[in-house]
Amino acid sequence: MITDNNIYPKFDCALLYPKYWLTWLGLLILYIVVLIPYPALFKLGTNFGRIIMKFMQYRVKISLRNLELCFPEMSLAERQDIVDRNFESVGMGLIETGMAWFWPTWRIKRWCRTKGLEHIIHAKQEARGVMLIGLHFLTLELGARIFGVHNPGVGVYRPNNNKVINWIQTWGRLRSNKYMLDRKNLKGMIRALKESEIVWYAPDHDYGPRNSVFVPLFAVEQTATTIGTYILARMSKPVMIPFNTVRSADGSGYTMLIQPRVENFPLDNETVAAAAMNKVIEQEILRSADQYMWMHRRFKTRPKGSPALY
Numbered sequence: 001m002i003t004d005n006n007i008y009p010k011f012d013c014a015l016l017y018p019k020y021w022l023t024w025l026g027l028l029i030l031y032i033v034v035l036i037p038y039p040a041l042f043k044l045g046t047n048f049g050r051i052i053m054k055f056m057q058y059r060v061k062i063s064l065r066n067l068e069l070c071f072p073e074m075s076l077a078e079r080q081d082i083v084d085r086n087f088e089s090v091g092m093g094l095i096e097t098g099m100a101w102f103w104p105t106w107r108i109k110r111w112c113r114t115k116g117l118e119h120i121i122h123a124k125q126e127a128r129g130v131m132l133i134g135l136h137f138l139t140l141e142l143g144a145r146i147f148g149v150h151n152p153g154v155g156v157y158r159p160n161n162n163k164v165i166n167w168i169q170t171w172g173r174l175r176s177n178k179y180m181l182d183r184k185n186l187k188g189m190i191r192a193l194k195e196s197e198i199v200w201y202a203p204d205h206d207y208g209p210r211n212s213v214f215v216p217l218f219a220v221e222q223t224a225t226t227i228g229t230y231i232l233a234r235m236s237k238p239v240m241i242p243f244n245t246v247r248s249a250d251g252s253g254y255t256m257l258i259q260p261r262v263e264n265f266p267l268d269n270e271t272v273a274a275a276a277m278n279k280v281i282e283q284e285i286l287r288s289a290d291q292y293m294w295m296h297r298r299f300k301t302r303p304k305g306s307p308a309l310y
Helices: 018-033 038-053 057-070 076-102 105-111 117-124 140-150 163-173 186-194 228-236 270-287
Strands: 112-115 130-134 153-157 177-182 198-201 212-217 220-226 239-247 254-258
Touching: 018 076, 018 163, 038 076, 057 076, 076 140, 076 163, 076 239, 105 112, 105 140, 112 140, 117 130, 117 239, 117 254, 130 140, 130 228, 130 270, 140 153, 140 163, 140 239, 140 254, 153 163, 153 186, 163 177, 177 186, 186 198, 186 228, 198 228, 212 270, 220 270, 228 270, 239 270
Parallel strands: 112 254, 130 198, 130 239, 153 177, 153 198
Antiparallel strands: 212 220, 239 254
């Protein structure tokens, strides 16, 4: 289904202009790389992550600071160990993007297992929309493809500034999604949920002060948190189901974990709702903390008068 609110990038000759040649070269290399067997991809991606870590010290510092803020009881050595493994996931994240866009379905099924599909089946039997709570893990792109193989839904995304990347990522994501919605299109999301669609939604990043409230996340008492979840839930009354895709540390593949529905989500107060969603987010992050996107400045937006945390 494609609605009038979904305007997809179309391929045209302008995408072949010289300014995009390096982008096309990078995509060609990625396509060729993901043709090799997965065990080799696992070694390649994790080793690449260790290499790029040396050139991304600014992001390393942000990751360490985020872990310090969230888990002040954790030792520096423990935080450093998580960051080391996290950057292996950064390298794998690039490989997994190529896997998500270019792998055939049979290969996705070969390396990806699922647990909890019955929660989606039961929700669909109620003829209600499903808000799929998907966080910014480094397996995000592949996780969306795995889920779509079993239950195609509606993807929510931010258009890429590079027109070639925007075109190819939309093409890749539509391999397992019915259609895509810009993350700013709340009306489109509400309509899709009311039409009993499955809508992927990520409420875990810092989207700025607008339409956000300050509630706890781990040890950070005042964390800017979107009220989008509250608006969607109040307007469309969906079943809310968290999910995550975990990469096995031994290189044996992936497990998509679909959790039971969120029960008794508060719909009377946006601040209470945001705090409740952050509790869900905490539980999901703790399932595979080393694969979460810690390099994002999650706590950059502060209450007026509060000191910066970075």
